[in-house]
Amino acid sequence: MAAKWTMITGASEGLGAEFARIAAAEGHDLILVARQADKLERLAEELRQRHGIAAEVWPTDLSDPEAVETLWRKVALRRHVEVVVNNAGLGYNGPFAAESFEREKASVMVNVVALTILTKRAVTHMLRQGGGRILNVASTASFMPGPNMAVYHATKAYVLSLGEALAVELGATPVRVTTLCPGATATNFAADAQMQQIVLFSSLPVASAHSVARAGWRAMKRGRRLCVPGPINKLVALSSALAPRWLSARIAGRFLAAPAAGDRAAAD
Ligand SMILES: NC(=O)c1ccc[n+]([C@@H]2O[C@H](COP(=O)([O-])OP(=O)(O)OC[C@H]3O[C@@H](n4cnc5c(N)ncnc54)[C@H](OP(=O)(O)O)[C@@H]3O)[C@@H](O)[C@H]2O)c1
Numbered sequence: 001m002a003a004k005w006t007m008i009t010g011a012s013e014g015l016g017a018e019f020a021r022i023a024a025a026e027g028h029d030l031i032l033v034a035r036q037a038d039k040l041e042r043l044a045e046e047l048r049q050r051h052g053i054a055a056e057v058w059p060t061d062l063s064d065p066e067a068v069e070t071l072w073r074k075v076a077l078r079r080h081v082e083v084v085v086n087n088a089g090l091g092y093n094g095p096f097a098a099e100s101f102e103r104e105k106a107s108v109m110v111n112v113v114a115l116t117i118l119t120k121r122a123v124t125h126m127l128r129q130g131g132g133r134i135l136n137v138a139s140t141a142s143f144m145p146g147p148n149m150a151v152y153h154a155t156k157a158y159v160l161s162l163g164e165a166l167a168v169e170l171g172a173t174p175v176r177v178t179t180l181c182p183g184a185t186a187t188n189f190a191a192d193a194q195m196q197q198i199v200l201f202s203s204l205p206v207a208s209a210h211s212v213a214r215a216g217w218r219a220m221k222r223g224r225r226l227c228v229p230g231p232i233n234k235l236v237a238l239s240s241a242l243a244p245r246w247l248s249a250r251i252a253g254r255f256l257a258a259p260a261a262g263d264r265a266a267a268d
Contacts, residue, residue, distance in 0.1 A: 003054065004080050007031040009062060009118070010088030012039040014187030015137065018213035019085050020047060020055075029054040031075055034088060035061050062088050062114035063106045072121040080129050083220070084122040086115040087137040091152035091193035093256060104151040111155035116162065123166070123175055131174030135220040136163050140183045140233050143240035147253035152193070156181075160226075167225040176223040180216035183233035185209055200255040205232065 006023045010016035012034035020030055024047040032040045037059035044055035060071045075081065089111045092103035119134055126132025139152075142160035146153030163179030170177060184206045190196050212229050219227035228237045240248045 003029050004082035005029050005031055005075075006083040006085070007033065007075060007081055007118075007122075008085040008087060009033045009114070010137075011043065012036040014189060015182070015185065015209050015213050015216075016085070016087040017043055018209045019087060019135075019217060021210075022213055022217050023083070023085075024051040024053050024055070027051065027053060028083065031056050031058055031079075031081075033058045033060050033062070033071065035059060063109035065109070065113055065117060068114045068117045069121075072118060076121065076125050081122065081125055081132065082129075083133045083135070084118055085135045085137070085220075086118055087135075088114065089137060089155075089189075091141075091149060091189065091195070093149050093152075093193050093195045093198060093258070095148060096150045107151050107155050111152070112158050115159060119162065119166070119177070123170065123177075126175045127173060132176075133220050133223070134166075134175070134177045135216055136177065136179050137216070138163070138179050138181045140181050140228070140236045142179075142181055143237050144248035144252045145245065146256055147249055148256040148258070149193075149195075153252070164225065176220070178216070178220040178224050179226050180212075180219065181226065181228045181233065181237065182212045182216075183207065183230060183236065185212045195256075197259055198256055199259075202259075204255075205230075 006028040008016050008019050011020045011032040020032060020043060032044055034040055040057040044057050047053060047055050058071055060067050062068055090107050122134050136159050138159035139156040141153040142156040160179050163177050166177040184201050184204055186206050187209050190201045195201050207230055215229035216227050228234050
């Protein structure tokens with residue numbers, strides 16, 4: 001029987017590396033994607049040794065749509081891709097009015113454009129192959145506008161909307177799309193997005209990457225439409241659905257604001 005492959009983006013660290021460990025433990029052959037080739041190679045070797053699976057490393061900058069199309073063309077050529085985990089993502093915490101724009105642009109390209117290309121290509125490939133599973137990583141940020149993190153929240157609202165629409169469109173087919181909406185999770189994400197000092201990460205419980213990846217993986221295997229791991233995150237999703245949008249935005253803005261200089265000094 002031909003091997004069936006699982007592609008995981010953003011597999012060099014954080015949630016993506018955890019998805020890879022969980023998938024490998026279940027015997028999946030892996031296609032690992034991110035920019036940091038050395039980290040991907042170390043993880044691939046660890047998983048080959050421990051689980052006897054095949055693991056290929058595909059270093060790719062997902063902010064380049066041409067590179068994403070090329071990646072998919074090469075990966076899907078003569079391979080049966082059974083699972084795609086669109087996990088790679090980044091954010092930026094800071095005022096929209098700031099001059100800098102590179103990180104916000106990269107967020108749109110990776111979180112939205114690359115994810116859409118890979119979802120589109122995977123859906124058509126999987127329909128031809130007779131089935132498959134797609135797990136798209138969104139966020140609790142999907143449920144509300146995010147003042148001081150406006151672009152990131154907008155990208156994650158897109159991921160949720162796309163996934164919910166596809167879950168209906170593909171309902172009668174053997175292809176399932178699951179959207180995972182984690183809250184604050186212990187990875188490199190917060191430091192990378194300059195979020196460590198904000199209320200969200202400094203005063204609310206932060207989940208382990210393994211527990212979040214495990215919840216998302218299970219939901220994906222069961223063909224669930226949506227997974228919001230943890231009771232606090234479920235409450236956030238529910239209250240955002242009930243509250244007026246302007247109020248959700250105001251409250252989110254409190255959690256996303258940088259602490260005042262005095263508060264920051266006291267925390268250090
Ligand atoms: N941690 C949280 O609190 C949290 C909460 C909600 C949702 N999420 C979402 O969870 C997902 C995973 O994030 P994480 O928490 O595991 O963060 P992380 O530890 O910072 O990992 C992010 C991953 O994305 C990859 N990536 C970033 N830019 C890329 C690019 N241009 N091309 C290819 N790969 C790129 C990184 O790989 P390279 O640097 O090697 O390219 C890395 O593997 C993201 O979609 C994030 O939005 C995280």
